[in-house]
Amino acid sequence: QQQVKQSPQSLIVQKGGISIINCAYENTAFDYFPWYQQFPGKGPALLIAIRPDVSEKKEGRFTISFNKSAKQFSLHIMDSQPGDSATYFCAAMSQGQNFVFGPGTRLSVLP
């Protein structure tokens, strides 16, 4: 029940296209859903996060869509750029507990 599932495992997108990564969870106690971006040889960095009281959050080209009833959330990267090529981890957290990370999606944006 503590798992966070993430798909796809890898994604190839043309420059200017839309990248979509999906995550699903079971634990209804989760109340914070961040996305982390990790470049090779670097630590993960927070990209964008959402709480379950909103259905969508947008920051620049990055949007999180959240479906509480389906227990799913997704990351959309609009106008994808080669500099977006990285591994993306969704995560979930409940009060007083640690993060549960998804297995990651390796995104490659072709020039």
Added chain:
Amino acid sequence: DAMVIQNPRYQVTQFGKPVTLSCSQTLNHNVMYWYQQKSSQAPKLLFHYYDKDFNNEADTPDNFQSRRPNTSFCFLDIRSPGLGDAAMYLCATSRDLTGGNEQFFGPGTRLTVL
């Protein structure tokens, strides 16, 4: 400007030879975490400190220990590294454990075991 600093960035050790990785933070956060990340996998939490309270994950091997002598520093000790311990080790901090607290990650230490 660096907030979570890890030293060294690369560490080579021999099978069975103890090794210590260090982490320091300038954020004055209460919580410090150690994660192990193997190639193409998500970070795996080993343990965390909330202030001086140590919290070990149930599946963390006894071979891994940690010390937090003060708010700023935290160490990961691997008593007898095996080949399977070769990985990236990530230190992270957060203000506390309430929901919505961002975890700030350091750049990691890549450990090689010969």
